[in-house]
Every structure is written in C-alpha cells, then in structure tokens.
Amino acid sequence: MSIIFVLIPIALIFVCVGIGIFFWAVKSEQFEDLDRQGINILFDDKNKSKHDDDRPS
Secondary structure, eight states: OOOHHHHHHHHHHHHHHHHHHHHHHHTTTTOOOOOHHHHHHTTTGGOOOOHHTSOOO
C-alpha cells in the first residue's frame, strides 16, 4: 500500500512532462502543416546531391 504514495507523484511528474512536451510542440508549430511532410517525400529528388548520382547501382 505504501508504494501508492511513491507511484502517484511519479505518475504526476510524467503527466506534467507530457503536457509540457505537448505545449512545446504546439508552440513551436509542429502541427501547423501536417500535409507538407507527407508530400515532401514524393519530391525528394530535388535535394539529391551529386554524391548520390556517382554511386554504382
């Protein structure tokens, strides 16, 4: 029963950290444009470096 007195504060700390990370992500605009990251993978060839072209296939 005494373990409850240890686990409840630890759980509250985890919840506070999770809420802090959520608000940090919202504040740093992580959720502003969710579609752009999905589309960027389709147009990845623009960022291809010269090093990638020299690789033997």
